[in-house]
Amino acid sequence: MRWAAQQVSDGDVAASPDRPLPLVEQGATVRRFPTPEFRGMTFYEVRSKSVLNRVPAESQMPFAWTVNPYRGCSHACVYCFARKTHTYLDLDAGADFDSQVVVKVNAAEALRRDLGNPNWRREHVAMGTNVDCYQRAEGRYRLMPGIISALRDFATPFSILTKGSLILRDLPLLVDAATVVPVTANVSVGSTDRHVWRGVEPGTPSPQKRLEVCARLNDSGIGCGVLIAPILPYLTDSEEQIEQTVAAVAAAGATHATGIALHLRPGAREWWMAWLAREHPELVTRYKALYRGGAYAAPAYRRLIHDRLKTSVRRHGIGTPGDGNSRWLPPAELEQRPEQLALI
Numbered sequence: 302m303r304w305a306a307q308q309v310s311d312g313d314v315a316a317s318p319d320r321p322l323p324l325v326e327q328g329a330t331v332r333r334f335p336t337p338e339f340r341g342m343t344f345y346e347v348r349s350k351s352v353l354n355r356v357p358a359e360s361q362m363p364f365a366w367t368v369n370p371y372r373g374c375s376h377a378c379v380y381c382f383a384r385k386t387h388t389y390l391d392l393d394a395g396a397d398f399d400s401q402v403v404v405k406v407n408a409a410e411a412l413r414r415d416l417g418n419p420n421w422r423r424e425h426v427a428m429g430t431n432v433d434c435y436q437r438a439e440g441r442y443r444l445m446p447g448i449i450s451a452l453r454d455f456a457t458p459f460s461i462l463t464k465g466s467l468i469l470r471d472l473p474l475l476v477d478a479a480t481v482v483p484v485t486a487n488v489s490v491g492s493t494d495r496h497v498w499r500g501v502e503p504g505t506p507s508p509q510k511r512l513e514v515c516a517r518l519n520d521s522g523i524g525c526g527v528l529i530a531p532i533l534p535y536l537t538d539s540e541e542q543i544e545q546t547v548a549a550v551a552a553a554g555a556t557h558a559t560g561i562a563l564h565l566r567p568g569a570r571e572w573w574m575a576w577l578a579r580e581h582p583e584l585v586t587r588y589k590a591l592y593r594g595g596a597y598a599a600p601a602y603r604r605l606i607h608d609r610l611k612t613s614v615r616r617h618g619i620g621t622p623g624d625g626n627s628r629w630l631p632p633a634e635l636e637q638r639p640e641q642l643a644l645i
């Protein structure tokens with residue numbers, strides 16, 4: 302029998318179909334909630350021995366450690382780079398990624414164990430780099446307060462990348478942690494176009510809301526930048542659109558900004574192209590040409606987007622407290638291993 306995990310529900314349970322073997326092997330408890338915000342979603346509650354993950358040295362990412370309390374993401378961005386990772390769980394990279402979420406319910410407890418290891422060197426820990434740790438499930442499971450407290454108590458600096466406004470729930474705790482260790486944040490906003498947002502990031506707070514989050518964090522002393530990504534070819538990439546987005550980022554008081562064009566890696570590529578064929582069939586041929594080399598857009602296009610972003614960020618003086626040097630962070634490391642930063 303393939304499925305033996307316990308099923309629990311606070312309401313409308315569906316029948317018990319065949320379920321993913323890797324999660325069964327972890328003894329997952331399956332849970333559904335009857336409230337409108339979780340309609341159609343299934344949560345797999347698992348207990349992890351460890352939640353501190355080492356980033357492979359060859360990845361060239363600017364951090365060595367991550368914590369990811371969830372797998373799958375109800376923010377449901379069509380382009381999400383993390384989609385393929387759901388196939389490792391015998392779930393699909395499309396609708397399952399959006400609606401079947403793994404929850405490491407003992408994440409805080411496991412993290413305290415990890416950080417209590419005498420060999421732990423209190424290196425920087427990045428969160429939100431695989432899937433969003435402030436997705437809707439966090440409102441119910443409340444894992445982040447325990448995680449932040451553990452990092453504070455073990456004097457471990459950390460950063461959070463998110464599209465979720467729920468991070469503001471934990472603002473007092475973040476401010477408290479920042480008295481002990483460096484704490485920084487980034488929100489990702491690829492465009493301020495509300496029509497595009499509704500189509501490609503259907504489960505997320507609006508871009509305007511995310512920029513309000515950025516402003517609130519900065520006002521509270523938690524330095525917050527903006528990842529202006531992904532820039533979507535032929536949808537959000539004109540000079541005017543980029544200028545409009547960067548102006549809004551500057552108005553939110555972002556401490557720094559960086560950004561890149563859309564990548565289409567396996568998993569995300571199929572889901573994105575199916576969406577494009579439904580919503581913008583006139584663009585399919587142009588996308589196939591632009592991405593004929595693989596996951597990356599043609600080099601000339603990426604250079605064009607980089608230059609537009611950099612020029613605009615500099616024009617708006619993002620992160621310049623009067624010294625004239627804008628805080629444009631070159632995205633080279635993102636270009637190397639984009640799968641490490643699913644949120645872009």
Ligand code: SF4
Pocket residue numbers: 374375376377378380381382383431432433436464643644645
């Ligand atoms: S891009 Fe980020 S916020 Fe969007 S679905 Fe993926 S992990 Fe969630």
